[in-house]
Amino acid sequence: MTYESQKVAIKYFVISAVFFGLQVILGLLLAAKYVWPDPLIGLLPFNTARAIHTNLLVVWLLFGFMGGAYYIVPEESGTELYSTKLANLQFWLLLIGGLVAVIGFLFGWTAGRPLLELPVELKWAIVVIALIFIFNIFMTMIRTKKWTAIQGMLLGGIVMLAVMWLFGIPFFKNLTLDYYYWWWVVHLWVEGAFELIAAAIMAFVLLKLTGVERQVIEKWLYIEVGLVLITGIIGTGHHYYWIGTPEYWLWWGGIFSAMEPLPILFMVFDTLNHVRHRKLEVKNRLALYWAVGCAIFHFIGAGVWGVIHTLPQVNRWTHGTQVTTSHGHMAFFGAYAMLVLTIVYFALPRLKGLEQFNQKKGFWAFWITTTSMMVMGLAFGAAGLIQSYFQRGLGIDFLTVQGFMRPWIIGVFYTGIAFLIGTLVYVLDVIGLATKESS
Amino acid sequence: MEKKAARNFFIWGTVICSAVFIWLTIDTHSTIPKRTNTDKLTDEVVMGKRVWHKYNCNDCHTILGIGAYYAPDMTKVYSSRGDTWLKQFLKNPDSPDPHRRKMPNQKLTDDEINKLIAFLKWVDAIDTNQWPPKPITVAKITGAPLEETAQILKGKNVYNQNRCDLCHRIGGQGGVIGPDLSHIGAKRDTSWLAQLIKNPKSINPVTQMPAYPQLSEDEVQALVSFLAGLK
Numbered sequence: 001m002t003y004e005s006q007k008v009a010i011k012y013f014v015i016s017a018v019f020f021g022l023q024v025i026l027g028l029l030l031a032a033k034y035v036w037p038d039p040l041i042g043l044l045p046f047n048t049a050r051a052i053h054t055n056l057l058v059v060w061l062l063f064g065f066m067g068g069a070y071y072i073v074p075e076e077s078g079t080e081l082y083s084t085k086l087a088n089l090q091f092w093l094l095l096i097g098g099l100v101a102v103i104g105f106l107f108g109w110t111a112g113r114p115l116l117e118l119p120v121e122l123k124w125a126i127v128v129i130a131l132i133f134i135f136n137i138f139m140t141m142i143r144t145k146k147w148t149a150i151q152g153m154l155l156g157g158i159v160m161l162a163v164m165w166l167f168g169i170p171f172f173k174n175l176t177l178d179y180y181y182w183w184w185v186v187h188l189w190v191e192g193a194f195e196l197i198a199a200a201i202m203a204f205v206l207l208k209l210t211g212v213e214r215q216v217i218e219k220w221l222y223i224e225v226g227l228v229l230i231t232g233i234i235g236t237g238h239h240y241y242w243i244g245t246p247e248y249w250l251w252w253g254g255i256f257s258a259m260e261p262l263p264i265l266f267m268v269f270d271t272l273n274h275v276r277h278r279k280l281e282v283k284n285r286l287a288l289y290w291a292v293g294c295a296i297f298h299f300i301g302a303g304v305w306g307v308i309h310t311l312p313q314v315n316r317w318t319h320g321t322q323v324t325t326s327h328g329h330m331a332f333f334g335a336y337a338m339l340v341l342t343i344v345y346f347a348l349p350r351l352k353g354l355e356q357f358n359q360k361k362g363f364w365a366f367w368i369t370t371t372s373m374m375v376m377g378l379a380f381g382a383a384g385l386i387q388s389y390f391q392r393g394l395g396i397d398f399l400t401v402q403g404f405m406r407p408w409i410i411g412v413f414y415t416g417i418a419f420l421i422g423t424l425v426y427v428l429d430v431i432g433l434a435t436k437e438s439s
Numbered sequence: 440m441e442k443k444a445a446r447n448f449f450i451w452g453t454v455i456c457s458a459v460f461i462w463l464t465i466d467t468h469s470t471i472p473k474r475t476n477t478d479k480l481t482d483e484v485v486m487g488k489r490v491w492h493k494y495n496c497n498d499c500h501t502i503l504g505i506g507a508y509y510a511p512d513m514t515k516v517y518s519s520r521g522d523t524w525l526k527q528f529l530k531n532p533d534s535p536d537p538h539r540r541k542m543p544n545q546k547l548t549d550d551e552i553n554k555l556i557a558f559l560k561w562v563d564a565i566d567t568n569q570w571p572p573k574p575i576t577v578a579k580i581t582g583a584p585l586e587e588t589a590q591i592l593k594g595k596n597v598y599n600q601n602r603c604d605l606c607h608r609i610g611g612q613g614g615v616i617g618p619d620l621s622h623i624g625a626k627r628d629t630s631w632l633a634q635l636i637k638n639p640k641s642i643n644p645v646t647q648m649p650a651y652p653q654l655s656e657d658e659v660q661a662l663v664s665f666l667a668g669l670k
Contacts, residue, residue, distance in 0.1 A: 034509070037540040045543050046509045047498030112492025114506045149446070173485045175562055176475045179505055180467070219442040226449030233456045237463070242570035243503045246470045250568070252463060316572050320504030320512055395574030397612050398511040399540060 003074040005081035010351055010434050011091055012067025013344045017430040019060035019098070020337070024416070024423045026053040031413040035406065044106070051105045051117040057332065058115075059098045064340030065197050066094075066133060069154060071347040072204050073140050076151050082139035090132045097125050113178070115186055116168045123169045130162040149218035150200050150207075153225060157196030164188045176244030183239045190335075191232035191260070198339045199225050199267075205291055205346050206271065211279035220270045227263035231256050238310045242319060250312040257310040261303030271295040286359040287346040289366055294338035297370065301330030301377065317392045322405065323384030330377035333369075341365075341426065348433050361429040368422030372415045379411035474566040487558025490551045499542070502562060504570065510542065514571065517556070517563035519612075524599035525556050539605070539614070594665025597658045601651065609669065617648060624670040632663045 026049055032039050033046050040049075074081050081087060101122055104110070110117045118126070137158060141151050168185035172178035203221045207214060237253025271292055275282075282288050305327040309318045318324070349357045383405040391401040440448075471477065491497065497506040502513040517525070529552045532542040547555070598604070604613035607620045623632070634641060636659050639648040654662070 034540075037538070041541075041543060045499075047495045047507065050498045050507050050509075051495065108495075110492075110495045112495045112497060114497045117495065117498070149442075171489075173488065174471065174475055174477065174480060175488065175503065176471060176565060177468075179503060180464075182505075215442055219440065219445045222442070222445035222449040223440070226445070226452045229449075230452040230456050233453070233460050234463075236460065240467075242567045243505070244471070244475050244565040244567055245467050246474070247568050249463075249467075316570060319570065320501040320506075320508065322508055325508060392572060393575050395611055397608060397614075400608070400611075400615050402540065403615070 003080050005084045005087070006071050006074050006347075007351055008081065008084055008087040008091070009067040009071040009347060012063045012070065013348055014430060014434050015091075015095060016060045016063035016067060016340060016344070017427045019056050019063065021420075021423050021427045023053055023056035023060060024420045026056065028413065028416045028420060031409060031416050034402075034409045035413055048105050048108075051110060052102055054115050055101060055105075055117060056098075059094070059101075061194075061336050061340060063094065064344065065201070066090075068201050068340070068343040068347065069133075069137055069158070069197075071343070071351070072154065072201065073137055073151070076148055076204065077141050077144035079140060079143040082136050082143070086132055086136045090129055090136070093125070093129050093132070097122060097129065113168075113182065116182065120169060120171075123165075126165065127162070127169075130158075130165065134158055134162060148214070149221050150204050153196050153200035153203070153221060157193050157198075157200060160193040160196060161189065164193060179243045180240070180245060183236055187236045187239055188233070190331075191235060192229060194336060195228045195232065196225055198336060199228070201339060201343050202267075202271070202291065202294070205287065205342055206274050209278070209280070209282055209284065209288055209291065209346070210274045212274045212277060217274065220266070224263045224266050224270070227259075227266065231259040231262065235260050238315070241312055241315060254310070254312050258307060260310070261299065261307050264299045264303040268295045268299050283356070284346060284349065284359075286362040286366070287342060289363070290338055290342040290345055293366065293370055294334065294342050297330070297334030297338055297373075299334070300374075301327070301332075301334035305330050305377070305381075317388045318384060321384045321387040321392070322380050323388060326377050326380035326384050329380060330373065333373045338370075344430060348430065352433060352436055354433075354436070357433065361425050361432075365422050365426035365429060368425065369419055372418035372422060376412050376415040376419060379408045379415060383408035383412070476561070476564055479561055479564070481557070483554055483557045484561040485558075487554035487556070487561075490547070490555045491558055494545045494547075503565070503567065509540075512571065513559060513562070514565075514567065515563055517560045521599070522556060523596050525559070526552055527600045527602065529555065539616075588664075590661055590664045591668055593658075594661035594663070597654070597662040598665060601654070606648070620666060620669060622669060624667040627666075629663045629667050632666055633659055636662060 029040065029044065029049050030046065030053055033041075033049070038046070044052075070081065070087055101118055104119065104122070105117065109119055111119050111123075116123075134155075137155060141147075141155060144151065164185050167181045170181075172181065199221055203217050206212065207217050234252055235257040237249040238257040240249035240253055272295075275288065275292060309315055309323050309327065345362055386405050386408070387401055390396045390404055391398060491502075496502075496513075499507050499510040500513050501508060501511075504512060504514065520528070529545075529547055532544055603620075606614045606617035608614060609620050611621075613620075627635075631642075635648075636651060636654065638650055639646045640650070651659075
């Protein structure tokens with residue numbers, strides 16, 4: 001840590017971890033509802049629990065990204081943050097907003113659109129919070145003497161995040177147009193804005209961990225993010241096959257999304273390459289493990305799992321089944337959850353001035369969460385294949401097929417318990433590090 | 440490749456692809472009126488969509504294949520279930536079987552139910568490029584006669600209103616607790632069926648099937664004609 005104001009990131013990291021834990025607990029409840037209908041149906045019916053599960057994910061990732069940005073930007077720009085006060089204010093607003101949303105869901109205060117359940121008032125509140133954040137980051141960056149690609153990419157990602165969010169705010173009368181623009185938020189976040197932010201954060205971590213020249217790292221940053229956007233923007237079309245939009249999207253979506261794994265594959269190669277040609281001795285092996293693991297899991301979960309059911313001929317049968325759940329879990333964990341954990345394990349010890357720290361808990365969390373998520377993803381995938389075959393292929397009744405899938409969902413539940421244990425180890429580790437007296 | 444070339448690749452690639460995407464979006468908009476029948480998108484349908492949002496239906500059900508996967512897809516529910524069944528079900532979705540996944544009763548008003556059904560009817564007609572796909576095996580799954588007389592139609596309504604499908608299935612649709620009724624007409628005669636419906640225990644003392652004393656003689660006869668036609 002070089003700048004005092006970077007310390008604001010600590011509280012972002014702690015809340016990010018706590019919400020991660022809560023999200024996983026809700027996930028376990030959802031799995032339990034599939035297996036033994038229907039625990040807690042009166043208090044937390046499936047739809048409410050799912051809204052909380054998915055929104056907590058978004059919020060804890062945002063806390064992680066924002067904490068990461070508040071750590072990275074002063075160091076990249078060579079200056080203190082423009083305003084620590086604003087960063088603190090923005091933290092409390094986001095925390096209160098998140099809590100109000102969760103409590104609101106419990107009482108049925110919802111916009112009723114999957115993943116975008118936040119009521120319109122809270123959606124505008126998020127816009128305000130985002131503006132404060134962008135303003136603070138931007139005002140810090142313009143003090144810089146030399147603009148870097150990492151700064152530009154980070155700022156671009158944050159602005160794109162805020163702009164796409166606006167498309168999720170209005171009420172659409174037409175369900176087809178509703179989903180058309182719904183994907184401008186959901187898809188263009190995860191395969192656009194999030195990728196920009198993630199790539200910038202990862203480039204920064206690799207730069208600091210490995211000591212490879214900035215020129216090389218930033219060149220690859222441009223190539224990879226360029227490919228992500230070239231394939232990803234028109235790749236939105238793979239969500240426009242069956243929602244009432246024209247048939248030509250089967251071609252545009254199919255061809256462009258078939259190329260989507262390419263940039264992710266590049267990321268794996270160049271991450272490994274940077275690590276191999278490192279100029280520094282890596283002291284924080286834990287952060288390195290999360291970084292390399294992130295690249296690999298990102299490729300499996302988002303790249304491979306994404307591409308196999310993105311072809312129209314396959315998607316016709318798998319669309320709207322547990323195959324999507326399998327892909328969703330592995331992609332989000334690999335691409336973004338692991339990315340947040342990478343920056344937390346990189347930045348937190350530095351913020352506390354710890355040259356050395358006990359990495360044992362972090363490694364336990366690494367191996368438990370990655371292994372159990374892999375198995376969980378496969379179990380969801382098996383359930384999804386059964387569903388695609390019997391329900392779509394043979395036309396057997398929905399609930400009857402759910403019965404065939406039950407053994408695999410039981411598998412999801414038990415790997416979910418393992419995953420929760422890994423998550424709790426992480427949460428405790430973060431709290432432990434954050435509350436440690438600086439040496 | 441130099442860093443500068445990489446940067447140009449990034450900028451121009453993004454700009455060109457965004458332009459193509461916006462062009463496709465504009466073209467898509469021009470096809471929406473025909474593909475989604477916007478002339479039939481009445482205020483009632485829009486209010487039905489608001490009901491759909493109000494109860495957060497989409498976080499259990501999928502529609503157009505999007506949403507949560509806990510409950511069946513709603514895209515074609517109007518044509519597969521019909522008005523009567525939907526009304527009955529939305530009024531009282533409780534299942535008699537405690538082991539079965541159940542939909543909580545949302546306590547919808549009649550007005551809300553009508554609007555919601557109007558919305559589902561409109562959704563049913565969206566041109567989805569033939570999704571959901573027809574099953575590969577189009578086996579003869581039910582022996583229902585092609586022509587439905589008034590009596591048979593009435594019987595079908597009795598079947599739907601009393602939600603027999605929670606336990607029984609016809610042509611793969613329905614529950615697994617009771618026997619499959621797809622070809623019941625070939626196995627049992629009308630008097631046997633009538634006797635069973637009125638008093639299941641008189642035929643099988645250990646059966647789990649409840650009696651239906653609330654059915655009138657007329658309704659029983661209609662139901663029996665419907666079932667007898669499944670050969």
